[in-house]
Amino acid sequence: MPGREFFRTRTVAEALALLPDTAVTSPERVGLDDALGRIPADAVCSAHALPGFARSTVDGYAVQAADTYGASEALPAYLDVVGAVAMGSAPDVAVRTGGAVSVPTGGVLPAGADAVVMVEHTQQTMPGTVEVVRPAAPGDGAVRADEDVAIGAEIVPAGRPLRAPDLGMLAAAGVTEVNVHSRPVVGIVSTGDEVVPPDVAELAPGQVRDATTSALAGLVREAGGLPRPYGIVADDGAELEQVLRCAVDECEVVVVSAGSSVGTRDETAGAVERLGPPGIVCHGIALRPGKPTLLARCGEVPVVGLPGNPLSALVVFRLVGMPLVRRVGGCTRVPPEPGTRARLGRQVASQAGRRDVVQVGVRVDGPQPVAEPLFGASALLSVLTAADGYIVVPEEATGLDAGAEVDVNLYR
Amino acid sequence: MPGREFFRTRTVAEALALLPDTAVTSPERVGLDDALGRIPADAVCSAHALPGFARSTVDGYAVQAADTYGASEALPAYLDVVGAVAMGSAPDVAVRTGGAVSVPTGGVLPAGADAVVMVEHTQQTMPGTVEVVRPAAPGDGAVRADEDVAIGAEIVPAGRPLRAPDLGMLAAAGVTEVNVHSRPVVGIVSTGDEVVPPDVAELAPGQVRDATTSALAGLVREAGGLPRPYGIVADDGAELEQVLRCAVDECEVVVVSAGSSVGTRDETAGAVERLGPPGIVCHGIALRPGKPTLLARCGEVPVVGLPGNPLSALVVFRLVGMPLVRRVGGCTRVPPEPGTRARLGRQVASQAGRRDVVQVGVRVDGPQPVAEPLFGASALLSVLTAADGYIVVPEEATGLDAGAEVDVNLYR
Numbered sequence: 001m002p003g004r005e006f007f008r009t010r011t012v013a014e015a016l017a018l019l020p021d022t023a024v025t026s027p028e029r030v031g032l033d034d035a036l037g038r039i040p041a042d043a044v045c046s047a048h049a050l051p052g053f054a055r056s057t058v059d060g061y062a063v064q065a066a067d068t069y070g071a072s073e074a075l076p077a078y079l080d081v082v083g084a085v086a087m088g089s090a091p092d093v094a095v096r097t098g099g100a101v102s103v104p105t106g107g108v109l110p111a112g113a114d115a116v117v118m119v120e121h122t123q124q125t126m127p128g129t130v131e132v133v134r135p136a137a138p139g140d141g142a143v144r145a146d147e148d149v150a151i152g153a154e155i156v157p158a159g160r161p162l163r164a165p166d167l168g169m170l171a172a173a174g175v176t177e178v179n180v181h182s183r184p185v186v187g188i189v190s191t192g193d194e195v196v197p198p199d200v201a202e203l204a205p206g207q208v209r210d211a212t213t214s215a216l217a218g219l220v221r222e223a224g225g226l227p228r229p230y231g232i233v234a235d236d237g238a239e240l241e242q243v244l245r246c247a248v249d250e251c252e253v254v255v256v257s258a259g260s261s262v263g264t265r266d267e268t269a270g271a272v273e274r275l276g277p278p279g280i281v282c283h284g285i286a287l288r289p290g291k292p293t294l295l296a297r298c299g300e301v302p303v304v305g306l307p308g309n310p311l312s313a314l315v316v317f318r319l320v321g322m323p324l325v326r327r328v329g330g331c332t333r334v335p336p337e338p339g340t341r342a343r344l345g346r347q348v349a350s351q352a353g354r355r356d357v358v359q360v361g362v363r364v365d366g367p368q369p370v371a372e373p374l375f376g377a378s379a380l381l382s383v384l385t386a387a388d389g390y391i392v393v394p395e396e397a398t399g400l401d402a403g404a405e406v407d408v409n410l411y412r
Numbered sequence: 413m414p415g416r417e418f419f420r421t422r423t424v425a426e427a428l429a430l431l432p433d434t435a436v437t438s439p440e441r442v443g444l445d446d447a448l449g450r451i452p453a454d455a456v457c458s459a460h461a462l463p464g465f466a467r468s469t470v471d472g473y474a475v476q477a478a479d480t481y482g483a484s485e486a487l488p489a490y491l492d493v494v495g496a497v498a499m500g501s502a503p504d505v506a507v508r509t510g511g512a513v514s515v516p517t518g519g520v521l522p523a524g525a526d527a528v529v530m531v532e533h534t535q536q537t538m539p540g541t542v543e544v545v546r547p548a549a550p551g552d553g554a555v556r557a558d559e560d561v562a563i564g565a566e567i568v569p570a571g572r573p574l575r576a577p578d579l580g581m582l583a584a585a586g587v588t589e590v591n592v593h594s595r596p597v598v599g600i601v602s603t604g605d606e607v608v609p610p611d612v613a614e615l616a617p618g619q620v621r622d623a624t625t626s627a628l629a630g631l632v633r634e635a636g637g638l639p640r641p642y643g644i645v646a647d648d649g650a651e652l653e654q655v656l657r658c659a660v661d662e663c664e665v666v667v668v669s670a671g672s673s674v675g676t677r678d679e680t681a682g683a684v685e686r687l688g689p690p691g692i693v694c695h696g697i698a699l700r701p702g703k704p705t706l707l708a709r710c711g712e713v714p715v716v717g718l719p720g721n722p723l724s725a726l727v728v729f730r731l732v733g734m735p736l737v738r739r740v741g742g743c744t745r746v747p748p749e750p751g752t753r754a755r756l757g758r759q760v761a762s763q764a765g766r767r768d769v770v771q772v773g774v775r776v777d778g779p780q781p782v783a784e785p786l787f788g789a790s791a792l793l794s795v796l797t798a799a800d801g802y803i804v805v806p807e808e809a810t811g812l813d814a815g816a817e818v819d820v821n822l823y824r
Binding site: 382 | 444445448460462463464465471497498499500501502516517518519520531555559560561567568573574575576577578579580581582583584585586587588604605606607610611612613615616617618619620621622623624625626627628629630631633634647672673674675676720721722726747748749750751752792793794796797822823824
């Protein structure tokens with residue numbers, strides 16, 4: 001079994017650290033319509049102050065605050081209404097001592113004014129005069145021209161997926177295109193003499209349809225990548241090598257389901273090793289399911305060899321592949337994932353030194369949710385589709401007792 | 413101010429309950445490549461059992477379990493190796509008493525066998541004979557033909573967004589197209605005499621660029637909808653009514669930023685009311701920011717009138733609009749959102765009977781994260797883009813003390 005003895009089993013963190021200097025994808029320009037969730041390649045700074053003018057935040061009267069000091073219901077300040085500001089227009093009148101200009105929410109603060117009194121704090125009993133019944137301080141009822149954003153201020157950081165409010169902020173600053181990392185193209189190679197495409201209606205005895213490619217494509221998209229399927233390759237080292245060479249040439253990350261049986265796993269390792277330097281950096285991760293995982297690099301392109309059965313492949317790809325795709329895609333601030341604290345419904349056994357990923361169903365029962373481990377042969381995809389999330393039994397634990405408090409990572 | 417007095421202020425829950433019987437979008441068929449996150453219109457059941465044949469889950473020897481009872485290192489069971497199973501093929505040999513057939517992981521269990529002994533629990537000292545050193549029970553090392561999925565079993569529920577493993581399961585069952593709800597088309601109407609498109613480089617005094625349309629489009633996409641912008645409409649009731657009629661005809665949900673000042677809010681209410689029955693069902697929500705929110709229905713189409721300033725509009729759309737878009741899109745099982753428990757860094761004041769949404773920054777400081785309220789004029793979009801998440805001060809609370817434990821909803 002060449003290749004297997006040369007590598008000791010790594011923890012998940014060690015394995016990821018073995019591929020530190022992967023290249024990131026080059027930038028491309030996209031419009032705001034296509035920018036949600038994309039990763040800015042550079043921070044974006046505003047060329048303008050926002051809102052760009054001193055602006056009223058209430059419906060009311062622009063005044064000089066000093067004219068309102070001491071005003072009350074019993075003793076209002078009487079001010080002359082000398083004009084009105086229209087939305088979207090420059091005021092054609094200034095505020096002088098003893099004067100007031102009516103202004104709508106969002107209107108420009110007229111010259112001379114330093115506050116806006118809310119209409120609710122005024123009475124208008126005589127035409128041309130307003131009675132102010134509460135004092136205003138300078139700055140009340142208005143924002144400064146650069147209170148939202150100063151000229152040159154960063155409005156969007158590099159490396160964090162763009163959120164909906166970011167798109168609004170970019171639009172407000174007049175930025176309608178953004179430099180984002182192009183989506184990493186992720187080649188997906190499925191292997192196995194027994195594997196046939198999903199559209200085969202009737203299977204011959206011993207055949208199974210390819211579940212891994214479709215499911216991995218979904219996880220690649222979730223991580224911001226573009227899946228590129230390379231079809232199903234028979235358990236033949238030479239043929240696999242040829243397909244992998246093609247994928248490594250055309251993609252930024254390559255994932256191959258490495259076959260479940262010992263022989264085919266070694267075919268995969270051999271084919272990956274022959275792709276060229278630096279080659280395999282890790283073969284075997286202290287993870288269940290997922291021990292026979294293989295990590296390699298061919299030039300700049302990371303290659304991930306996954307276990308052959310779909311459930312194990314998906315668990316490993318979530319823990320090892322998705323972080324890698326995000327990293328290649330320039331994502332340095334990974335968005336938070338949903339989770340919940342829960343009580344464990346049953347004991348879970350594990351081994352010290354190995355990380356166990358246990359699929360759980362979550363039910364609400366009393367004050368705290370209960371996480372019920374879903375056992376079953378690791379080859380069963382139904383365990384994964386039935387799960388609400390998973391728990392991780394860390395390397396240092398030898399299992400978790402029933403009733404223990406656990407952090408559940410919830411699927412979206 | 414017509415229209416305003418007729419409606420009492422509602423809680424968020426009451427407001428949502430006022431639009432209960434909205435139509436859901438019609439189904440469309442999509443391939444697995446386009447199905448991630450889409451909402452199945454019907455549950456999908458498998459036409460086949462999966463894996464479809466009794467299958468080995470280990471590399472080893474298919475045996476009759478009874479032949480291994482009592483086997484140990486000291487006293488192995490000696491079995492005749494009568495053949496081998498190849499991956500993806502029907503076995504050409506059966507297992508009889510005293511016999512064994514070599515089988516790879518994933519291979520078909522030969523007739524007559526009821527267990528597979530792992531190769532690690534065997535020794536092969538003589539050609540044609542295998543020594544089994546541990547007893548196997550019936551069923552060990554194998555799965556039944558329908559252990560993953562029985563014929564007719566539901567593999568994907570209706571109403572829950574499709575996840576990556578669901579796509580794998582569908583592929584495994586030979587289902588390559590799914591009936592999903594079409595994405596709700598959400599019309600977005602921006603209003604305001606002061607509002608200009610984002611691509612206007614130089615603004616006249618008092619003008620601002622339209623931030624709301626781009627940001628709302630992002631939230632619509634997050635909720636599974638297709639945004640359709642209707643541009644910017646001046647503060648003119650007749651013109652707004654015309655654009656809204658068009659949007660109500662062409663869309664499944666319509667959102668209009670209702671202007672910030674009292675006069676323009678009433679223009680919007682009037683235009684919405686004239687669209688036709690049943691009309692406005694709620695005007696005013698006990699929510700800060702977001703009080704002047706308006707909910708209406710024109711025929712089957714829900715119409716949401718948002719506050720004019722971008723931050724308030726986005727807060728309301730997240731709490732009221734996104735649930736509505738999901739509902740119209742057939743989503744009955746909303747995916748969990750990320751969150752964290754945190755200590756409140758500062759006191760937050762509120763009013764009983766009103767729900768307050770407070771944007772927070774989250775920093776790690778000691779054993780528990782600290783949620784720092786981000787104050788500032790509600791008109792400032794930068795408060796929203798700087799926030800890591802938000803907390804909700806519920807209707808029954810009159811504020812939260814510094815140091816209180818709060819649930820933070822985290823932005824992704």
